[in-house]
Amino acid sequence: MNLLSFFQRRRGSAPIARDRLQVLLAHERAVLGQRDLVAILREEILAVIGRHVRVDSDKVRVKMDRGASISTLEVDIEIPTAEGGLKLAIAG
Amino acid sequence: MAKVLVVTSGKGGVGKTTTTAALGAALAQGGQSVVVIDFDVGLRNLDLVLGAERRVVYDLINVVQGEAKLSQALIRDKRVETLSLLAASQTRDKDALSEEGVGRIIAELREKFDWVICDSPAGIERGSALAMRFADVAVVVTNPEVSSVRDSDRIIGLLDSKTERAEKGERMEKHLLITRFDPAREMRGEMLKTEDVLEILSIPLLGIIPESEEVLRASNVGSPVTLNAPLSAPARAYLDAAKRLRGEVVAMTVPTERRAGLLSKLFRRAA
Numbered sequence: 001m002n003l004l005s006f007f008q009r010r011r012g013s014a015p016i017a018r019d020r021l022q023v024l025l026a027h028e029r030a031v032l033g034q035r036d037l038v039a040i041l042r043e044e045i046l047a048v049i050g051r052h053v054r055v056d057s058d059k060v061r062v063k064m065d066r067g068a069s070i071s072t073l074e075v076d077i078e079i080p081t082a083e084g085g086l087k088l089a090i091a092g
Numbered sequence: 093m094a095k096v097l098v099v100t101s102g103k104g105g106v107g108k109t110t111t112t113a114a115l116g117a118a119l120a121q122g123g124q125s126v127v128v129i130d131f132d133v134g135l136r137n138l139d140l141v142l143g144a145e146r147r148v149v150y151d152l153i154n155v156v157q158g159e160a161k162l163s164q165a166l167i168r169d170k171r172v173e174t175l176s177l178l179a180a181s182q183t184r185d186k187d188a189l190s191e192e193g194v195g196r197i198i199a200e201l202r203e204k205f206d207w208v209i210c211d212s213p214a215g216i217e218r219g220s221a222l223a224m225r226f227a228d229v230a231v232v233v234t235n236p237e238v239s240s241v242r243d244s245d246r247i248i249g250l251l252d253s254k255t256e257r258a259e260k261g262e263r264m265e266k267h268l269l270i271t272r273f274d275p276a277r278e279m280r281g282e283m284l285k286t287e288d289v290l291e292i293l294s295i296p297l298l299g300i301i302p303e304s305e306e307v308l309r310a311s312n313v314g315s316p317v318t319l320n321a322p323l324s325a326p327a328r329a330y331l332d333a334a335k336r337l338r339g340e341v342v343a344m345t346v347p348t349e350r351r352a353g354l355l356s357k358l359f360r361r362a363a
Contacts, residue, residue: 013282022292032249076261
């Protein structure tokens, strides 16, 4: 047993597990496609809008359609107003 | 309004069925009406863990195929009357489950219960896809161990892309439940730290269930741990997790086993 492995044993194997997982999952997520891009976009859009207007997290829809030559991202947000509701839709 | 919750993990043996039984019972003990559904067609076990294995007459597939009414297939728990079970079929093929049929049953159950809890089979095949398909909320059960964390990452990806909610562009609420946790081994650096698992999977923590002999004892006798040993560490962790699911703010702790007093030791001998 050399000095390095002696210290590694004392430190425990959990940090090795964490490092291996981080490398592996970064790779797998890239291969399997941006797995939760829509979920991430959703949270971030909600945070940005929430800074200015109060929005219900259930009233935000983010949808992505992937096509062969063109993909579309559809964002649909319902903003409450005194009268009832204002709907904001962004498509791009 | 009813919530449909899926208990899923990707990997087998991490505690999905134990968790379904314990969370289902904990919510029912708190006065909510709950139905738990076993989606593991051909390898059903939720009935056994709930001690209802001899009361199954009709199952999920009978209802999907119109051979029995939902009311005939629901088995009401004998200890907590607000808890019901819909068993999986032990003899039929899982292809007998149609998406349309499952959707119809879940819509019907939404009318009758506060919580519809779907116990997913392991894997990422048809059974687990249908268990998560109509869910509003997911509990991802993970052990602090590399293969379980990897599989959970995959399942989170599927929850964000293959569920009805995700396809409609709505938010899929996801919670992480760490099971079989051993604080002493975490401290010695032998087990992945909770904070590392949380950082890697980046979904909010619902609870940490400590490894305990009470979990095995509860399944031996066919009773959810929250009913069989409500003061035990895993039961308290599940009861707290159930409160968090209902939106209560409960401080996150890892319950530890209380030293058993002489009286409770004697009582256990007698039991």
